[in-house]
Amino acid sequence: MKRYGEWSSRLAFILAATGSAVGLGNIWKFPYMTGEYGGGAFVIVYLLCVALMGLPVMMAEVMLGKRGRNSPVNSMRILAQEAGYSQLWRILGWSGVIAGFLILSYYSVVAGWALAYIPEVAKGTFTAVNMMPQNEIAGFVGSIFNGLVENPIRLLAWHSAFIVVTMIMVAGGVQGGLERAVRFMMPALFIVLLILLGYAMSTPEFMKGIHFMFDIDFKSFLYPNCTEKSCEWSGDGLLAAMGQAFFSLSLGMGSIMVYGAYLPKHASIAQTTAAVVAADTLVAILAGLIIFPIVFSNGLQPGAGVGLVFKTLPIAFGQMPFGSLFGTLFFVLLALAAWSSAISLIEPAVAWLVETGKFTRFSASVLSGLMVWLVGILSVFSFNLWSDVKPLSMFSTFENKTFFDLIDYLTANIMLPLGGIFMAIFVAWLMKKQIVIDELETTSDNIGYRIWHFLLRYVTPIGVGLVFLNAIGVFS
Numbered sequence: 001m002k003r004y005g006e007w008s009s010r011l012a013f014i015l016a017a018t019g020s021a022v023g024l025g026n027i028w029k030f031p032y033m034t035g036e037y038g039g040g041a042f043v044i045v046y047l048l049c050v051a052l053m054g055l056p057v058m059m060a061e062v063m064l065g066k067r068g069r070n071s072p073v074n075s076m077r078i079l080a081q082e083a084g085y086s087q088l089w090r091i092l093g094w095s096g097v098i099a100g101f102l103i104l105s106y107y108s109v110v111a112g113w114a115l116a117y118i119p120e121v122a123k124g125t126f127t128a129v130n131m132m133p134q135n136e137i138a139g140f141v142g143s144i145f146n147g148l149v150e151n152p153i154r155l156l157a158w159h160s161a162f163i164v165v166t167m168i169m170v171a172g173g174v175q176g177g178l179e180r181a182v183r184f185m186m187p188a189l190f191i192v193l194l195i196l197l198g199y200a201m202s203t204p205e206f207m208k209g210i211h212f213m214f215d216i217d218f219k220s221f222l223y224p225n226c227t228e229k230s231c232e233w234s235g236d237g238l239l240a241a242m243g244q245a246f247f248s249l250s251l252g253m254g255s256i257m258v259y260g261a262y263l264p265k266h267a268s269i270a271q272t273t274a275a276v277v278a279a280d281t282l283v284a285i286l287a288g289l290i291i292f293p294i295v296f297s298n299g300l301q302p303g304a305g306v307g308l309v310f311k312t313l314p315i316a317f318g319q320m321p322f323g324s325l326f327g328t329l330f331f332v333l334l335a336l337a338a339w340s341s342a343i344s345l346i347e348p349a350v351a352w353l354v355e356t357g358k359f360t361r362f363s364a365s366v367l368s369g370l371m372v373w374l375v376g377i378l379s380v381f382s383f384n385l386w387s388d389v390k391p392l393s394m395f396s397t398f399e400n401k402t403f404f405d406l407i408d409y410l411t412a413n414i415m416l417p418l419g420g421i422f423m424a425i426f427v428a429w430l431m432k433k434q435i436v437i438d439e440l441e442t443t444s445d446n447i448g449y450r451i452w453h454f455l456l457r458y459v460t461p462i463g464v465g466l467v468f469l470n471a472i473g474v475f476s
């Protein structure tokens with residue numbers, strides 16, 4: 001039965017999966033988290049998580065989709081049945097649907113910032129920095145960002161615009177909506193990033209940015225709160241780095257699974273996955289290499305938080321030749337990258353709704369989009385009307401967290417890694433080995449297969465488990 005389309009080729013899948021992986025997570029989130037957690041140590045832990053957990057889990061997730069051929073909810077049900085286990089495994093699909101809704105609800109608000117910056121850069125707002133003394137530039141650029149997020153009406157309008165376009169794209173279906181956009185966007189984004197890297201290299205503090213990103217200081221990573229008398233151990237950085245690896249690679253919630261379901265029957269999974277992981281990692285590192293030199297050259301703080309990218313890159317666009325042009329192009333591409341991720345966040349829900357037989361693709365897209373839009377209002381208000389509302393501040397972990405922060409924390413740091421553990425366990429412990437080997441089109445003595453199986457069986461579950469225990473303070 002062929003309920004959905006199929007990718008026209010393996011390349012089409014690579015493009016779509018890369019489209020899902022590369023997004024705000026790489027360009028907005030990775031740099032500000034790296035800044036918040038002090039640089040090099042965060043980066044190295046992130047890279048280790050990508051290699052030792054992300055890559056194997058992605059292969060597993062693609063394989064689950066390719067075998068299940070349905071939405072994550074039904075794929076998990078079918079595969080659990082096939083392996084002789086409880087159909088409750090479909091809960092994994094459900095938690096993915098919920099995680100996707102929650103992530104998209106705030107993702108869309110941030111994507112709205114990128115949309116808002118398109119006209120801002122295009123009309124040359126930031127060229128004003130050329131007439132300013134050096135020490136006023138950062139303040140001016142920061143005030144533009146603050147002016148945006150403090151205005152609930154503007155944020156709501158951009159959030160709505162982003163969701164509406166997402167709904168239209170999702171309603172268009174697998175080949176119509178998803179494939180076309182990514183094909184041109186990814187190479188273009190890459191080229192603009194290289195141009196920006198050129199600008200970053202010309203700034204006075206380029207080397208300081210490099211050192212910040214690659215000098216590894218585990219002491220301040222693990223003991224961020226040191227006073228003269230004592231140091232306090234914290235597992236937050238490890239958890240954040242691991243969560244970011246899952247988030248950036250779109251893992252643990254069924255996005256990649258549902259894309260795997262649209263793979264042609266004989267497509268090789270291992271190489272395809274490796275290509276996606278490599279592209280995603282490259283873009284994140286590039287973004288960091290661009291942003292930190294600008295941070296240090298303008299006296300900004302790396303730990304400036306969620307606005308970091310929006311407070312740094314416009315400085316470059318204000319100063320470099322053809323800056324308004326490249327800047328406009330950059331924010332257009334960033335918005336497109338966000339859309340290609342947004343589509344994948346909502347696809348598990350839409351695919352499932354269509355499978356129930358009660359919805360067309362169109363009505364399923366509209367319904368899901370509306371729900372996400374509503375939840376997103378919590379995040380819109382987190383930056384203005386409700387910026388003082390900290391719903392769970394009675395728990396020390398959630399102190400000072402707005403709705404926006406909480407939804408981000410719950411999804412990236414908890415739901416995605418947990419989803420990843422269960423996928424790893426399902427594939428490496430419960431599925432029939434022969435089925436796995438067939439789907440991967442390999443043999444049981446293939447060395448790559450054996451390493452993968454080992455990582456999935458032991459390293460991923462134990463690794464995620466240890467990071468969780470550490471974060472709740474078991475080892476401190």
Ligand code: PFF
Nearest residue numbers: 021023024025247248250255
């Ligand atoms: N990977 C996307 C990004 O880095 O922007 C975000 C994302 C998409 C997360 C899909 C999770 C997901 F399932």
